Amino acid sequence: xxxxxxSPDSLAVSLGERATINCKSSQSVLYSSNNKNxxxxxxxxxxxxxxxxxxxxxxxxSGVPDRFSGAGSGTDFTLTISSLQAEDxxxxxxxxxxxxxxxxxxxxxxxxx
Amino acid sequence: xxxxxxTGGGLIQPGGSLRLSCAASGFSVSSNYMSWVRQAPGRGLxxxxxxxxxxxxxxxxxxxxxxxxSRDNSKNTLFLQMNSLRDEDTAMYYCARExxxxxxxxxxxxxxTLVTVSS
Numbered sequence: 001x002x003x004x005x006x007s008p009d010s011l012a013v014s015l016g017e018r019a020t021i022n023c024k025s026s027q028s029v030l031y032s033s034n035n036k037n038x039x040x041x042x043x044x045x046x047x048x049x050x051x052x053x054x055x056x057x058x059x060x061x062s063g064v065p066d067r068f069s070g071a072g073s074g075t076d077f078t079l080t081i082s083s084l085q086a087e088d089x090x091x092x093x094x095x096x097x098x099x100x101x102x103x104x105x106x107x108x109x110x111x112x113x
Numbered sequence: 114x115x116x117x118x119x120t121g122g123g124l125i126q127p128g129g130s131l132r133l134s135c136a137a138s139g140f141s142v143s144s145n146y147m148s149w150v151r152q153a154p155g156r157g158l159x160x161x162x163x164x165x166x167x168x169x170x171x172x173x174x175x176x177x178x179x180x181x182x183s184r185d186n187s188k189n190t191l192f193l194q195m196n197s198l199r200d201e202d203t204a205m206y207y208c209a210r211e212x213x214x215x216x217x218x219x220x221x222x223x224x225x226t227l228v229t230v231s232s
């Protein structure tokens with residue numbers, strides 16, 4: 001199974017500042033046939049299901065604010081929120097869909113400093 | 114509008130059985146890959162099972178042999194039959210669609226149904 005390790009486990013950032021979350025995979029999730037990374041990012045607010053933010057490691061889902069961006073390839077990925085807003089307080093998960101079983105990172109809790 | 118509504122959760126004793134349902138609208142369950150994902154209280158996300166559009170299935174090792182995923186195309190509904198339930202199966206269970214043109218990422222999720230396994 002592919003293991004995804006997120007860092008940090010929790011993060012406190014001031015409003016308007018940048019937040020960066022890392023996700024490291026135990027093996028590459030890059031398919032050489034199409035040069036796409038099968039890595040997604042989700043946001044989960046309390047009492048709600050996860051919401052898809054980013055797929056293909058860097059493609060924003062429709063309706064997701066452009067302050068959210070994803071980067072990386074192979075085994076190392078980042079989710080960046082360029083200017084933190086109050087509504088961004090949530091737990092963020094990376095997930096690989098390169099193979100089955102699909103696996104998730106352990107989550108990163110983002111709070112306001 | 115795509116919508117997923119899970120039902121069937123509740124309190125069940127260890128060793129018991131429960132069947133979860135996920136009613137879909139706005140798309141066809143039979144034409145998509147559909148997954149179940151669970152989340153134990155205060156914990157992270159754990160993928161449980163998938164049913165492919167062709168009908169094939171796959172399970173996490175933690176539930177293999179105890180859980181069965183299926184669907185009723187006429188009712189556009191996904192199911193998860195859970196047998197031999199254990200304390201560690203206590204979780205919120207979400208159904209989710211895997212979007213094929215995004216590489217099978219989970220693009221829509223239901224609100225979840227809570228399963229509590231306890232004596």
